[in-house]
Amino acid sequence: MPEYYVLMFKSVTGAMQAEKILKKSAIPFKIIPLPKTISTDCGICIRFEAEQLESIKLALASKVEYSDIRKI
Amino acid sequence: MPVTSNSKQENMKLIYLDNAATSWPKPEDTYKAADSYARDIGGSPGRSGHRISVEAARIVFDARDSLSMLMGAGNPMRIVFCKNATEALNISIFGLLNPGDHAIATGMEHNSVLRPLKALEKRGVELSIAQCSPEGEVDPFIINKMIKKNTRVIYMLHASNVTGTIMPVEEVGKIAAGKGILFCLDAAQTMGALDIDVLKMNISLLAFTGHKSLFGFQGTGGLYIREGVEAMLKPLLLGGTGSNSEKFEQPDFMPDKYESGTLNTHGIAGLGAGVDFILNTGVAAIRKKEIELSGKFMEEAGTVKGLRLFGPVDPLKKTPVVSFLLNGRDPADIALKLDEQFGILSRAGLHCAPSAHMTIGSFPGGTNRFSFGYFNSMDDVKAAIKAVEELSIE
Ligand SMILES: Cc1ncc(COP(=O)(O)O)c(C=O)c1O
Numbered sequence: 001m002p003e004y005y006v007l008m009f010k011s012v013t014g015a016m017q018a019e020k021i022l023k024k025s026a027i028p029f030k031i032i033p034l035p036k037t038i039s040t041d042c043g044i045c046i047r048f049e050a051e052q053l054e055s056i057k058l059a060l061a062s063k064v065e066y067s068d069i070r071k072i
Numbered sequence: 073m074p075v076t077s078n079s080k081q082e083n084m085k086l087i088y089l090d091n092a093a094t095s096w097p098k099p100e101d102t103y104k105a106a107d108s109y110a111r112d113i114g115g116s117p118g119r120s121g122h123r124i125s126v127e128a129a130r131i132v133f134d135a136r137d138s139l140s141m142l143m144g145a146g147n148p149m150r151i152v153f154c155k156n157a158t159e160a161l162n163i164s165i166f167g168l169l170n171p172g173d174h175a176i177a178t179g180m181e182h183n184s185v186l187r188p189l190k191a192l193e194k195r196g197v198e199l200s201i202a203q204c205s206p207e208g209e210v211d212p213f214i215i216n217k218m219i220k221k222n223t224r225v226i227y228m229l230h231a232s233n234v235t236g237t238i239m240p241v242e243e244v245g246k247i248a249a250g251k252g253i254l255f256c257l258d259a260a261q262t263m264g265a266l267d268i269d270v271l272k273m274n275i276s277l278l279a280f281t282g283h284k285s286l287f288g289f290q291g292t293g294g295l296y297i298r299e300g301v302e303a304m305l306k307p308l309l310l311g312g313t314g315s316n317s318e319k320f321e322q323p324d325f326m327p328d329k330y331e332s333g334t335l336n337t338h339g340i341a342g343l344g345a346g347v348d349f350i351l352n353t354g355v356a357a358i359r360k361k362e363i364e365l366s367g368k369f370m371e372e373a374g375t376v377k378g379l380r381l382f383g384p385v386d387p388l389k390k391t392p393v394v395s396f397l398l399n400g401r402d403p404a405d406i407a408l409k410l411d412e413q414f415g416i417l418s419r420a421g422l423h424c425a426p427s428a429h430m431t432i433g434s435f436p437g438g439t440n441r442f443s444f445g446y447f448n449s450m451d452d453v454k455a456a457i458k459a460v461e462e463l464s465i466e
Pocket of ligand 1: 157182231293
């Protein structure tokens, strides 16, 4: 089982902004409903494998505001 | 144009010259986008997390992104969807001003600005109105002189819906920035038709409506809020946002703070397509065509006896909106004749802007108004000229 992280946003709009930017990169990720055990931020989050952590941070740096990145 | 009237004159071709009220027709993609969302996608944008909910959120985000590009906002998160410019302006007025604050507006403003401001004046907000010339032009120097210690904001429209007069946005933006006060632009008549760069123009708040020059549907519009301004701007509506749901407090972040309740997603889908049409066509190309149309009309109309034109004659100084009176006759009567005898659809009266008509000297009777749009042709202009010529000798 790969190790997963989720990228969380205050607003769904933030999640959509991140998705649009990440889609243009080659980084694999998936939009999933945010597990409620993690947070009550907006209802969706971006899930990716642990090895993508740095490239995701880099791709979104100073472009998208996210509220948290958490291991699940 | 595909429409025919079913009045007495069977198959009379209709000529739509009321684009300042609402643009028609729309680009084909506007219709398609709304249909495809409503038929094939559905789903509440981002509320639920299943695939069609996410797809709906994508559509809303893409429209936000396109609008951000069109106005040079630099970040789609700065744009909030509303039901129209009126709602965006009400947020910009009621959400900002407190008793003791001073606000400046021009004499050409629409009622969507002046009515809220006049209501607040009764509650202790100070208001100064910058008088405009009979052409509807404002002198930025007059606005500058009105600024005092408690001035919070200048409200100005980008172009008049009565005369088409284009206002000195850059100059007024510079004045506001220089004095450290806010500048709210009513771009209901201009977004998509004139160049707008909110950052360069020092615009703090920009209200737009979806159904005019943006080629979207009625019931869409929004507000650009410059970074930081949201800290001093209260929302008008509170409620569900799909975020922070465990809390009873309204979110304080963009855009959720101002977007309570389910959005008009099929309308926003159409608006996004309308804005993409503008981005693909280019504002410059749209402007060029509209200048040609209104230039031709102004040139020819100048020779019609008994026709009195209001506002700037130079098409470069205006949007393709033309106010006129014919031999001093009742505008409503002329508009009816234009419709019934010529199939020309226009608007008569005060155009929700009594203050503008006071400025240009046509209050309380109002004027006739032709407003051309990108989808009009030179033939439409010629038909309009021919019609007013015939009515002038009637
Ligand atoms: C200059 C101006 N401001 C504001 C508005 C209000 O737009 P809406 O009716 O879409 O809210 C209009 C159009 O009606 C307008 O022409």
